[in-house]
Amino acid sequence: MRPPGWWRRNRWGLVALPVALAAALAASSYRVEAYWWLEKPRDLVDAERGEWVTFSASQYDRTGDVPFTVRVRLDGVRPAEAPFGEDDELDLPDGVQAVAVDLSLAAAPDVPLTSCDLVVRDASGTEYAYQSASPSISQATSPCVPPDARGPELDLFEGIDPDTGPRRPDEWTVSPVVLLPDGIEVAEVLLSWGPPEGLLISAE
């Protein structure tokens, strides 16, 4: 009788091989989450300019996860006249333009929404961030809430009451200002209250 062939002798090993490979890759992939997935907003909700979109995500603080829901509408992107929340005139260096991103938002007044990041992208994907303090501009720290009625903060520090200021309205508008080089057209606006979730709104 012929001895069983190589394939037959090793059939269980062959069956286990893809499983073992997948398990090895999964076991060595923990850095993908820390260094890639959580690095920037990756889990994006898409929206169009002029339409209300409901965005639900989660932040976290001392109390644990803080899920929230906010409704957002991008009203438009226009040349800015003043920094967000400041009365001073813009004093821009040569070759720099300032755009105001007009947003309408709606959320329950007890939802902490101050810690948000706003980024605009051009058609090639280059990102320009909202900055509250830079050598060329000084404006409100949060681009997402009314500077004079920010609503509650995340409960980050023991002994500091996270909700002190005036009540935030149920619906409000903001016009954060982003600096870009001259000649750049804003294609998309990206809002995030912490990666990986984000809201990507087309500005066209």
Add this chain to the structure above:
Amino acid sequence: MGGRRVARPPARRLNGLPRRAAFAVLLVAALATGRAVEGLMPVDDETVAPFERTGGIGDRVEARWGDVQVTSVAGSTRIEDPYGTVHVTGGVYVVVDWTYTAAGEPQVPAYVALRDTEGRVFRTSVERNPYSSGGAAQPGIPRRVAAAIEVPADAVAGARLVVTLETNPEDHRRDDIVVVDLGLTQDDADAWATSEEPVEVAEPADGPGAAS
């Protein structure tokens, strides 16, 4: 010799076991050889070395994260930092004005140092060796910054400016670093080591500025 008196083992074991043992020995030897070769060769240093993007004064040196252009270099035994404080050194303060333009997204060149011809590295600090990036620079908008670093006078000639994003040198592995030859000579060192005229360290500012 006790072995002679022992009954001969079955033929199968006689053929099978030494072959397996030999295979195991060969496998271990191969692994050990690989480990020894790896230890002898500078594999680690070579594979994790950063990519040096080099240039001189006035060159736009391009890196993965943007470009760096040194606009001017000055020196003295004294500097005046942006807060008006005068610092005095027993060596030489080298003050480098340079422009940084981010690529892709806002970024901060947080690591700034002078490297001398002996390989010594002189990094910026907050007070004694003032450098402020002004925070992340928007892509495409040039950011003008200044760094003042105190070095011994014998480190001036041939010194290079090293700029990259990560403050921890361990994190420079396989990343781009910009290395600019400042074109300094012993004459510069001698003149600066005796100069008592404070060099002003400028605050960070946006825009192309007057220099370019």
Add this chain to the structure above:
Amino acid sequence: MAESGGRLRRLALGAPRQHLTLTGSAAGAVVLAVLVAGGFDPLEKPEADVAPLAVGEAADIGPFTVTVDRMRVVDELPGISEGDDDTRVLALVGTVTATGTTTQYGAMLSESVALDGVPGVPAEVLPGETTDPGEPVPAGDVYVMADGTRLDAVQPGLEYEVAFVWEQDARADVPSEARLVLIGRTLRQSSIDHSDEWLDPLPVVAGDIEVTEPSAEPTEPAEEDS
């Protein structure tokens, strides 16, 4: 209680032989695993030899060479400490150089020079912090004598004349002598990220230094730059 103790004893005494061998092999495997992982290195820090303090002589403490010259009580250090009614300043004057080829930051320098057992030092303990009275107190800050600015980075190849500064509670007596401890470090590979770092702080030099009071002190040398 008695019953459970009895059960344990019975378990221990009456455990069959195989279990013993099994336990033995398991223990052997654990020892082997620990050895392979590089274990059994002494966790206890080795006791370094503490050399006596020699005023005016350079001491190599690892990242720095420190020469201690004199210690005095300062009512105020222009631009540094406004010595008020509650505190006075103890300033240790000396010279410092970095031994390596790269910048060493000032935090490590001020941690390297400590006062041991001087009453009223530290002058205040922040709420939530505790200090062990037996623990030497590192210098609060280090200032460059030439210009009175804080030394937050020591560049290689330069010698700095500096003042290490402690605040003392003014209610405590001015000491006539203070016990100074220089804390050394060793350059070794960190077990966390395998980078070379100055680690294992240990006292390497200790001894008493005379403290001069402001009244007893001759006119301040014109080292301050105005």
